[in-house]
Every structure is written in structure tokens, then in C-alpha cells.
Amino acid sequence: MILPIVAYGDPVLKKVGVDIDKDYPNLDTLLDNMFETMYNASGVGLAAPQIGLAIRLFIVDTTPFSDDEDLTDEEQKALNGFKRVFINATILKEEGDEWAFNEGCLSIPDVREDVFRKPKVTIEYLDENFELHTEVFDGLIARVIQHEYDHIEGVLFTDKLSSLKKRLIKGRLGNISKGKIDVDYRMRFPDQKKKR
Numbered sequence: 001m002i003l004p005i006v007a008y009g010d011p012v013l014k015k016v017g018v019d020i021d022k023d024y025p026n027l028d029t030l031l032d033n034m035f036e037t038m039y040n041a042s043g044v045g046l047a048a049p050q051i052g053l054a055i056r057l058f059i060v061d062t063t064p065f066s067d068d069e070d071l072t073d074e075e076q077k078a079l080n081g082f083k084r085v086f087i088n089a090t091i092l093k094e095e096g097d098e099w100a101f102n103e104g105c106l107s108i109p110d111v112r113e114d115v116f117r118k119p120k121v122t123i124e125y126l127d128e129n130f131e132l133h134t135e136v137f138d139g140l141i142a143r144v145i146q147h148e149y150d151h152i153e154g155v156l157f158t159d160k161l162s163s164l165k166k167r168l169i170k171g172r173l174g175n176i177s178k179g180k181i182d183v184d185y186r187m188r189f190p191d192q193k194k195k196r
């Protein structure tokens, strides 16, 4: 089932997510629905707060990035089919010199800005079978993980912009909250006037 994606301005996007355990109700269905929702919106990642749940869960599938011709064959191969579920994740370490990448977010349609992040990340997480992993990721995979991880910490990429950039996009963000935007996937807008 495709779930509505929560738009910028909804308080759930500002909440720090809580850990879940194996008994979390209907987790398999939730994961199926989240993947379906993400693919439907052509996303490469989706975090639970974006569908209204303040829990430490996010999913990633970087396959759409893998046909980028600017990447090496090796990088394309790493991105193709990289599909993961991250539960109760903790970033243990971020390393290297920050690099800029033009990020977007399914909760903030049509806004894209350069965001600086470190290139290498060590993360501890549980997979969908609640098996513990500690892994190191870099490049675009690390980038997507960092973006989604921010969601479960209540942080959006727009929070990371300069105050000038924030002022420049303020009006567009307000319009997104009100639903004054064309978007080709299902969304829920916090400040939309109810139709009578």
C-alpha cells in the first residue's frame, strides 16, 4: 500500500525517533508499504517519520543512482541493488573531508540544495531480522544513509543550509506546508486548508 508522505512543516519530522523491538506491530507490512511508497515516489531512501512514525527506522535503495554516467563502473556496481533496512541505527563515526552533494527530499518536493557531509560513515544497526551489523559505507551510499539517519534524529537537509539559503527558500517551504505544490505522489500537508 502506498502511504502518504508527510510534507515539510509537520511536527513529526522534527521528532527524535524512538527505538523499536521485534514485537513492533506489523513490521513486515510496514516495511513492504515503505518500499512501495519510496519506489512510487522514485526515492532512494525513506525514513519512518516521513510516513508519520517517530521511530528509528529507515530504508535505502540506491539502485536509481547506479546509471549515473559520471560514476566509475565500480561505483555503479556498488549502488546497483544496494537495498537495506536500518533499525535502531547509531552512527558511530563520520570521517574525511566534507564534500557537497545536491540533495533533495521526498518531504520537500522540488527543493534541491548542496549539502556538505563527511564521505565515510560507520554505522551500527539492526536489519529486518533484528540481526546486528556494524558497517562502513562511503560515497553516495554513505550520503543517502546520512540523509535518512538525520530524519530519525529530527533533522532535515534544509536545517543544514546557510542562513542566507534558508531565507531564500523560506517562501517555497511555506508553500509546501500548505500543499501549494505540484507533486506526482501521495502527500499529507500540515497547513493545507480543509476543502469543504
Ligand SMILES: [Zn+2]
Binding pocket: 104, 105, 106, 107, 147, 151
Ligand atoms: Zn529526506
